[in-house]
Amino acid sequence: MSLDYVKFTPGFGKFMPKEYRDMVEHGPFGKKTTVSQVGTFKEIMEEHPMCAGCAMTLFIRLAFIAFPNPEDTITVGTAGCGRLAISQAAVPFVYGNYGDQNGVASGLSRGLRLRFGDRPKDVVVMAGDGGMADIGFAQTLHSWFRKEKFTTIMLDNEVYGNTGGQESGMTNKGQVLKMAPLGKKFEKMDMLGMAKVAGCAYVATVVPNNPRRVESVIKKAILIAREVGPTYIQAYTSCNIEYAIPTDQVLQDCKDVESDRYAFTEYISDEAKEHLAGLYGYKEYLPKPAAALTKG
Numbered sequence: 001m002s003l004d005y006v007k008f009t010p011g012f013g014k015f016m017p018k019e020y021r022d023m024v025e026h027g028p029f030g031k032k033t034t035v036s037q038v039g040t041f042k043e044i045m046e047e048h049p050m051c052a053g054c055a056m057t058l059f060i061r062l063a064f065i066a067f068p069n070p071e072d073t074i075t076v077g078t079a080g081c082g083r084l085a086i087s088q089a090a091v092p093f094v095y096g097n098y099g100d101q102n103g104v105a106s107g108l109s110r111g112l113r114l115r116f117g118d119r120p121k122d123v124v125v126m127a128g129d130g131g132m133a134d135i136g137f138a139q140t141l142h143s144w145f146r147k148e149k150f151t152t153i154m155l156d157n158e159v160y161g162n163t164g165g166q167e168s169g170m171t172n173k174g175q176v177l178k179m180a181p182l183g184k185k186f187e188k189m190d191m192l193g194m195a196k197v198a199g200c201a202y203v204a205t206v207v208p209n210n211p212r213r214v215e216s217v218i219k220k221a222i223l224i225a226r227e228v229g230p231t232y233i234q235a236y237t238s239c240n241i242e243y244a245i246p247t248d249q250v251l252q253d254c255k256d257v258e259s260d261r262y263a264f265t266e267y268i269s270d271e272a273k274e275h276l277a278g279l280y281g282y283k284e285y286l287p288k289p290a291a292a293l294t295k296g
């Protein structure tokens with residue numbers, strides 16, 4: 001797809017704001033930038049109005065860096081904390097009504113395929129656990145059952161952060177919150193299991209304190225969704241306000257939660273493995289040569 005739309009019309013560059021010029025000249029569009037190069041290029045999202053130290057913003061920042069083709073990506077979100085940052089980024093963002101994000105993304109993804117044919121734009125949903133597992137649950141699941149080709153990322157802070165601390169389906173059993181003073185009575189929903197049952201070709205859990213891993217799962221998820229089928233990433237993105245995590249302990253909390261109950265998991269269908277190996281050269285998914293027969 002042409003990069004022309006992220007460049008200036010000839011002669012107009014010098015009249016553009018510095019931020020805009022920086023993005024065109026030093027941004028990641030049309031280049032292969034990685035998280036290990038942070039600090040050497042202008043990032044797609046550099047400012048946001050979320051709480052200081054919020055792990056969700058770190059994850060969103062890494063997610064934007066990980067997009068394989070940011071110039072050809074559209075994000076879809078909904079009400080919740082994450083959209084405050086996602087909407088500040090230099091890629092188009094569509095705001096679905098609360099819970100509608102996977103329905104909106106289904107229509108958008110289909111429309112883009114009709115319009116752009118064999119080189120569609122990547123559609124990436126990023127929304128909170130309340131918007132995805134509670135209010136938007138039906139739309140999320142139906143988009144997976146219908147095999148819609150886009151990536152769904154849950155920003156799982158295990159609470160309704162933006163509205164002051166109600167429990168969500170993803171809150172852990174027994175958890176006391178400001179607006180759940182007696183503690184949650186039910187188990188955390190198994191969205192990972194449901195994603196597999198519903199036919200997602202790639203399902204992964206991740207925490208933001210491992211940037212390379214975040215980059216790797218997001219790249220795989222988007223490349224697989226482009227051609228094979230729906231993909232789902234569940235990211236632990238703690239809410240330091242509602243869980244009273246001191247700002248300087250946020251990354252330690254991510255580490256603790258990762259070793260306690262949010263270990264890295266990755267499911268990838270055989271078709272998706274073949275796709276990554278064939279088109280993008282992911283060596284770990286190439287068929288292994290048959291072991292040589294040893295003489296008796």
Ligand SMILES: Cc1ncc(C[n+]2csc(CCOP(=O)(O)OP(=O)(O)O)c2C)c(N)n1
Nearest residue numbers: 079080081098128129130131159160161162
């Ligand atoms: C139809 C509708 N119902 C309720 C709301 C109010 N609302 C805004 S954000 C939010 C909760 C968000 O929680 P979650 O989706 O978990 O995201 P977080 O803020 O925790 O990132 C709610 C209930 C709304 N905006 N629209």
Ligand code: SF4
Nearest residue numbers: 051054081161239240
């Ligand atoms: S309320 Fe929680 S999730 Fe929302 S911005 Fe603040 S720390 Fe982040």
